[in-house]
Amino acid sequence: MATVSVSKKACSVNPLKMSQPIGGALAFMGLRGAMPLLHGSQGCTSFGLVLFTRHFKEAIPMQTTAMSEVATVLGGYDNVEQAVLNIYNRTKPEIIGICSTGVTETKGDDVDGYIKLIREKNAAVAHLPIVYVSTPDFKDAFQDGWEKTVTRIVETMVEAPKSASRRDPTKINVLPGCHLTPGDLDELRTIIEDFGLEPTFLPDLAGSLDGHIPDDFTPTTIGGVGVEEISMMGQAGWTIAIGAQMRRAAEAMQKKTGVPFRMFERLCGLEANDALMAFLTDISGRPAPMKYRRQRGQLVDAMLDGHFHIGGRKLAVGAEPDLLNEIGGLLTEMGAQLLVAVTTTQSPVLERLPTEEVLIGDLEDLENLAKAKDCDLMVTHSHGRQAASRLKIPFFRMGIPMFDRLGGGHQLMVGYRGGRDLIFDISNLLMADHEDNHEPTPDSWRDGVGPSHAATSH
């Protein structure tokens, strides 16, 4: 339905996109006892570290091979070896996840070869799980780094079951995209468990970055999915993949272990959750528990109450493809028009979006298009704040980074309940904006048009 175009500008202004190595690093953070390691100069890590710390309000485990100019030119074997040994000695991780960066990809370091050599030369790390993913900064985006990393973890760490009879139909693999928050994962876990099924999330940010007070002092990740649990994912009955970005990982799982998968491109909104309920009923053989029947009613009611405010809104969304698909879809289903859609990278969901054009671009594009099309609701991550305040339109924050508000890690979108709360939050924002900025005056209708919510009416 939508045509996908790429911004023709030479200079990106107010980036929407973040780099893929840190998307990869975040995926590793959903593993228990993990230390993500970026192979690059120390800034590559420190920018990501600051970004995640400000978003999650947590201490973030992330290390660097600290490549100097000379090491970059000569090759980074020594740095990777030193980093692995240092991390091993200081933090005793259960797994080290290495992502490359633009610096080391330009030289073309053979990190897989390095790891092999490091294992041969250092008995201590001979059997330490070390996963390497190639994620140059000058290609793709955050979501792609996440996708590649999860796929690589599946390919290298999941073990193929010896026979199909070892399969446990109550065990479910869940491969969530990076657009889901720790709060979303918790909600999903509860739903799946309520059907008597036992989910394993890969990655599991709910265990590691959900803001709980830890029960141990550890410099690596806490919570998350364990190395052992990952290796046993091949014995599950089904894999659920959430977001189009997870198709590759789900396919890799099926190829390696034979576990069939079901794609849920969306898990926000009524239809998507009806499909989830039907699927879980089907594979568990249990009817949907009463509480979800009630929650479905609550979502329907929220949609009815919210459509008065959301209906007719002219929407400008800047988000990575799967998040754009979720929120653009939900609000369109309630009568908003998705007039401006800006995203970071290619994805099969883009052309199916309920809009005419999707632009792979930046927040300057989002701002200019929102202005040109008279939009009256902006949804993007915290960096949209300047644009929204210039346009004087209501601004709803979604996605990473969310550094200027609390609770980004708990913003809920999935499940009937997630949709219900999201609709309330957005409707309340719009009501507040109406009260603050758009109450009618004796002159509102004098020009024969009437009050508008868009920027130009100010």
Next chain:
Amino acid sequence: MSSLSATIQDVFNEPGCGKNANKSEAERKKGCTKQLQPGGAAGGCAFDGAKIALQPLTDVAHLVHGPIACEGNSWDNRGAKSSGSNLWRTGFTTDINETDVVFGGEKRLFKSIREIIEKYDPPAIFVYQTCVPAMIGDDIDAVCKAAREKFNKPVIPINSPGFVGPKNLGNKLAGEALLQHVIGTEEPEYTTPYDLNIIGEYNLSGELWQVKPLLDELGIRIMACISGDGKYKEVASSHRAKAAMMVCSKAMINVARKMEERYGIPFFEGSFYGIEDSSDSLREIARMLIERGAPAELMDRTEALIAREEAKAWAAIAKYKPRFEGKKVLLITGGVKSWSVVAALQEAGLELVGTSVKKSTKEDKERIKELMGQDAHMIEDMTPREMYKMLKDARADIMLSGGRSQFIALKASMPWLDINQERHHAYMGYVGMVKLVEEIDKALYNPVWAQVRKPAPWEKAGENWQSRAMAQAEAEAAALAADPVKAEEARRAKKICNCKSVELGVIEDAILANNLSTVEGVREKTNASGGCGACAVRIEEILAQMVSASHAIAAE
């Protein structure tokens, strides 16, 4: 690249830096940068440092030439404030792709400069080099020169790619770029005998505006602040100032010193953190301006203002004395900026733990600076468990530190106050110090601590995770105490120099084997204190202990 490495050598040879002047020729060549340790490093790169130093210039378009990581992951994340343009908060990047990496990114950079001028027309564009374009040989100096000629507008290359070193090197390279391309290129509309430059101040949380009203009252004009709330034209014409204050941080000492050399602008190192320091700085500013021709009555007015402001601040702080009685503060500062708050905290009746300093003479201050510099450094190397133990052992009621240790303190249910650059409150000048005391009071007496320390209903006394971790640490300590050989090993394994990773045992052996008596000697043999130099104090202590021990043996 050759000109960049020459610049790096040049900033390492900084005679204005006391630490540097104390180093041997060979050490000086290696530079003042901390050796980066793969797998154990923290902190930003040289590009980060350059951008931190220059980004507060508000009306400049800051264009980052590199892949998306360098700007996309980090833009608009600094707490500096602007009284005018917000252009500095706009993220510009060439976001180079694979094709650029193969064929070179210079064309995209040039086009980007054109687009920025057409759309935003800033007074100047700063172009930041990053690692990838530096590797593929993009010549940003040439592109900037071509753009300057084509568009008749200052386009300034900032050559500080991340992999040349850490943040503090980037600060200095940014200063070099200003010296080479900006300062002295324009003339001010007018000058006065009261024209002052402030160098190395970033106006975080608007802190400069806590002091500016005082300068305004005295008739002192901030000709240029490099770089907080600064404007391009002000910096370009800052060579006409009469005097300069270098805010207490070595980040831009090269700018201050070279401006003195080239334009005869004298400078002093001062600080507006702490009451006495604020007064000292104001006096010094007045003294220098008078020396350069301002009327002598400026000093009388300055003294009157100081007396008035000090009295006001001390009176405001005195109110907290009864509330702070017996309260202990663990102060850990990331930089040297905040050490001067010590006097004010003590005046407010707080006891400082972790540093054994009661009064603040000049030498004591130096010592605090050294001690805290090293402690901050140690913190980076500590495991969270060690950090928690330190908090407990110190029996502190509140911890003041930079952002990195925040979550350890908070998760241990310990009141914590941010005194780092990401903080939300401004603590400069007299009003700022009162604000700091007020914030400490707010944190200390917040009832939330009593709430969050309550055990969960399913928790038994002494069985929470903190106690378990501490019990484990004590068990380990007991095991060591029972085994003298292991204990000696552990004692000797204590890291003294974090930069060069030198352990106590190595230093002791070197002292004994070579009969060393000076820090320089130890440095030559072991490399210890060859990095940031903050551990020199510790090495002196080790030397003193070993000398007295050997005397005792000789006396027997």
